[in-house]
Amino acid sequence: MTMNSSPDPALMPGAFAPIAREQSVHRLSRPSLSYWQDAWFRLKANRRAILSLWIIIAMLLFTVLGPLFWRVDPAAQDLQQISSPPGANRSVVIVEPYRPWAEAPAAPSEPGLDVAAPPTTQQVRLVWTPMPGAADYRVYRNIVPVKQGGALGVPLGTSGSADVTHYEDRMDLKPGVAFYSVLALDANGAALPAVFTRRIEVANAITLAEAKARAMVKADDGLGVGDQIQYRLHPLGTDYLGRDMLARLMQGARVSLFIGIVAPTIFVLFGVLYGSMAGFLGGRIDQVMMRFADFVIALPFLLFMILFKIAFGIGPGESGILPMIVAMVILLWPATARLVRGQILQVREEAYVNAARLLGARTNYLVLRHMIPNTFGVILVTLTFAIPSAIFTEAFLSFIGMGVAPPTASWGSMSNDGIKSMLISPHELFLPALMISITVLAFNLLGDGLRDALDAKMRSRE
Amino acid sequence: MWRYTLTRLLQGIITIWFIATATFLAMHAVPGNPLAGDKAMTAEIQANLEAKYGLDKPVSQQYLIYMGNLMRGDLGISYTQKNREVNDIIREHFPVSATLGIIAIIFAALGGVLFGALTALYRNKWPDTVIMLMVIVGISVPSFVIAAFAQLALVRINGALGFSLLPVAGWGTVAHMIVPSLVLGLGTMAYLTRLMRSSMLEIVNSDYIRTANAKGLPATRIFTHHQLRNAILPVVTVLGPAIAAITTGGFVVELVFAIPGLGRYFVQAVQQLDYTVIMGTTVFFGAFLVLMVIAVDLLYGWIDPRVRLN
Numbered sequence: 001m002t003m004n005s006s007p008d009p010a011l012m013p014g015a016f017a018p019i020a021r022e023q024s025v026h027r028l029s030r031p032s033l034s035y036w037q038d039a040w041f042r043l044k045a046n047r048r049a050i051l052s053l054w055i056i057i058a059m060l061l062f063t064v065l066g067p068l069f070w071r072v073d074p075a076a077q078d079l080q081q082i083s084s085p086p087g088a089n090r091s092v093v094i095v096e097p098y099r100p101w102a103e104a105p106a107a108p109s110e111p112g113l114d115v116a117a118p119p120t121t122q123q124v125r126l127v128w129t130p131m132p133g134a135a136d137y138r139v140y141r142n143i144v145p146v147k148q149g150g151a152l153g154v155p156l157g158t159s160g161s162a163d164v165t166h167y168e169d170r171m172d173l174k175p176g177v178a179f180y181s182v183l184a185l186d187a188n189g190a191a192l193p194a195v196f197t198r199r200i201e202v203a204n205a206i207t208l209a210e211a212k213a214r215a216m217v218k219a220d221d222g223l224g225v226g227d228q229i230q231y232r233l234h235p236l237g238t239d240y241l242g243r244d245m246l247a248r249l250m251q252g253a254r255v256s257l258f259i260g261i262v263a264p265t266i267f268v269l270f271g272v273l274y275g276s277m278a279g280f281l282g283g284r285i286d287q288v289m290m291r292f293a294d295f296v297i298a299l300p301f302l303l304f305m306i307l308f309k310i311a312f313g314i315g316p317g318e319s320g321i322l323p324m325i326v327a328m329v330i331l332l333w334p335a336t337a338r339l340v341r342g343q344i345l346q347v348r349e350e351a352y353v354n355a356a357r358l359l360g361a362r363t364n365y366l367v368l369r370h371m372i373p374n375t376f377g378v379i380l381v382t383l384t385f386a387i388p389s390a391i392f393t394e395a396f397l398s399f400i401g402m403g404v405a406p407p408t409a410s411w412g413s414m415s416n417d418g419i420k421s422m423l424i425s426p427h428e429l430f431l432p433a434l435m436i437s438i439t440v441l442a443f444n445l446l447g448d449g450l451r452d453a454l455d456a457k458m459r460s461r462e
Numbered sequence: 463m464w465r466y467t468l469t470r471l472l473q474g475i476i477t478i479w480f481i482a483t484a485t486f487l488a489m490h491a492v493p494g495n496p497l498a499g500d501k502a503m504t505a506e507i508q509a510n511l512e513a514k515y516g517l518d519k520p521v522s523q524q525y526l527i528y529m530g531n532l533m534r535g536d537l538g539i540s541y542t543q544k545n546r547e548v549n550d551i552i553r554e555h556f557p558v559s560a561t562l563g564i565i566a567i568i569f570a571a572l573g574g575v576l577f578g579a580l581t582a583l584y585r586n587k588w589p590d591t592v593i594m595l596m597v598i599v600g601i602s603v604p605s606f607v608i609a610a611f612a613q614l615a616l617v618r619i620n621g622a623l624g625f626s627l628l629p630v631a632g633w634g635t636v637a638h639m640i641v642p643s644l645v646l647g648l649g650t651m652a653y654l655t656r657l658m659r660s661s662m663l664e665i666v667n668s669d670y671i672r673t674a675n676a677k678g679l680p681a682t683r684i685f686t687h688h689q690l691r692n693a694i695l696p697v698v699t700v701l702g703p704a705i706a707a708i709t710t711g712g713f714v715v716e717l718v719f720a721i722p723g724l725g726r727y728f729v730q731a732v733q734q735l736d737y738t739v740i741m742g743t744t745v746f747f748g749a750f751l752v753l754m755v756i757a758v759d760l761l762y763g764w765i766d767p768r769v770r771l772n
Contacts, residue, residue, distance in 0.1 A: 311488040395604050
C-alpha cells in the first residue's frame, strides 16, 4: 500500500499481496459475556437477592417435598390437642376410669383449700376447711392469678350447704395451671369476705381403654395406670379444630404458591401477546386495543376481584382456586400489555433491528431473535413483582371469606381462622402470617435484584 | 388546561360507565336467583317479587332501567335488609370510611415524605438502615396481619397498664381513630418512603442543587427549598393509586377493628350476597376512585406544567 494521493495507473490487482496476519492483535482482556451471563453475575453479587432465591427454593421444597416427609393428614382432627401451641406439654398420665366421688373427704389439716386427689383433666377434687359464718360455698376457677379483691374467674357451682366443704370440678378441664377459689356465702346467697385461693397444676390424664382406642397404647406394651405416655407430636401445634399446623401450612403453601405463580404467569403471557400484537400492528388497531386495556386498568381491582368471585361462584366440592385465577387473569393483564407494547415500539426503532432488516431478516426472525430477547428482561421483572401481589390478593380474599372454600387451606384462610382465637392461641395467626410475609418479602427482594441485574434503565438508584 | 381537564373528565365518565356495565354483567352472570332461598314461596309470590325488582324483564331492558336509575342516583333497595336503600347505607357509612381514609392518607403522606427525606439525608447510616428495614416490613406484611397484631399488642398494653390507653376496637372518638388509621396508612407510607428516597437521591446530583451550592446557600435552605420541594413531585402522582389502595385496604381494617364503615358493609353484603348493595357500593367506590385519580392528575398538572403540555 502506498500513501500516494494521486491514483497510480500502474496499480494492478497483481500488485497486492496479503500481509501476514499479526498475532494477538485483538485479544480481549476479559472473557466475553452474553447479556444473560452478565445479568447472572450481577444477580450473584446481590446477596439479598440470592438469599431470597434460596428462601423461595426452600418454600417450594417445603410445599412439594414436605408432605412426603411429614405424612400427616391436614384434615385429621386431634381432639385431645385443640389449639395447642408449638412445644406444648404432650405427656399424659394413664388413670383409672372415672368413678363418682362417694365418700366425704377429710378436711385439710391446715386452714385453706387443698386437693383430695391428684388433679388431672379427668377431675379436680377440692376440699377446704369450714369458714366461720358460711351457709354455702361457691367455687371459682381462673386461668390467671387471682389478685386481692380482683375477679375470681368462672363460677363453677356451689357446694350446696355449710356442711359440704368439698367440690368436684369436671367442667372442660385443660392441662396446665388453674387458680381455684372458694368463696363463703351467707344464708341469702350473698358473698362473705372470706375466700380461699390456690394454684393447682392440672395434669393431662387418659384412661387405659381410651388410650388403646386411640392407638396410643398397644396391648403388649405392658403400660398400666400411673404410667406416662405421649400424645401425638405436632411440631407447630394445632389449630382450633385440632388439625396439625405443619401439615396445614404445607397444604396452604401449595394453594397460595400455586395461585401466586400460575395466575401471574398466565396474565403476563397474555399481556405479552396482546401488547406485542398491538405494538406490531400499530396504527388504528393499536389505538383500539390500548384504549380497551386502559379501561380494564381503570377498574378498581379488588372490588372487581370480589365481584368476579361472586359471579363465578363456587360449586359444592370445589376449592375456588380456578375462579380466583381466572378473575386475576381477566383483571391484571393490561399492565403487562402496556409495558410490552412500549418496549416493542422502542425496540422496533433500534439500530440493530433496522440493521437486521436491511440484511434481509424476516419478521419471524426479527421477533424471535431480537424483539423478544430484548424485552424478556422487563417481562421477567414484571412477573417477579406480580407474584407477591398475587399472593397478597389471594390472602386478602381468603381473609374476607371470598377466597378458597373450606376445607381447602390457604395461608390467607388460615390467618382468617387464626384471627378469631388470636388472644388465646396467637400461633394460629402468627404462623401463616409469617409464611405469607417471608414469601412476599423474598419475591420482592428477588424482583429488586433482577431489575438491577437485567435492566440498566430501570435500575434503582441505591 | 381547560381542554386537558375536559378530556380527563370525559374519560372518567366513560370509565365509570364501563364500571357500571361490567358490574351489571358480572352480577347477571351469578348462578341462581337472588330471590330464591331461605323462605319457601309460592310461584305467585316469586312472580310478584320478580316484577317488583324488574327481574321478569329481558336483560337488555333491565340494563336500561338500571342505567336510568343510576343516572338519577338511585342505587336500589337492599335485598337482605328490609326498607333500606343502598343510598342510605352509603350516606350513613361512607363518612366513617372517608374519615378513616383521610387520616390514613395524611399520616402516610407526612410519614412517607419525612422518612424518605431522612433516609436520603442519612444515606447508608443507621437511620437509613432502620427506616428501610421498616419499609420492607411494611411492604411485605399483609394489612390484615398488621391490623391483627396491632390489636393484639393493644390488648396486651392495656392489660399491662391496668387501664385502657387506647380502645381496642370500635368507632366514635379520636382515640378510636389513631391505631386503625396508622395501620391502614402503613403500607402506603412504606411505598411513599421508598419513592421519596429514590426521588431525593436523584435530585441531589442535579444541576440546580449544584448551582445553589455554588452560590453559597446554607445547606438547610437547599434541603427545604430545593431538594424537598422538587422531590415531593413524584409523590403526588402516586397519591391517586394510594387512595385506591387505602380505600380497599380499609375493608380489612374496618373488619378487624369493628369500625362501621362502608368497607365492612361491603364485605358483609358480599358474604350475604346482597346483590343491590354489592352493585351499588361497587359502582360508588369505582366512581369515587376514578374521580380521585382524575383529581390527583389535575392537581399534578397544576403543580407541574410539563405534564399538561404533553
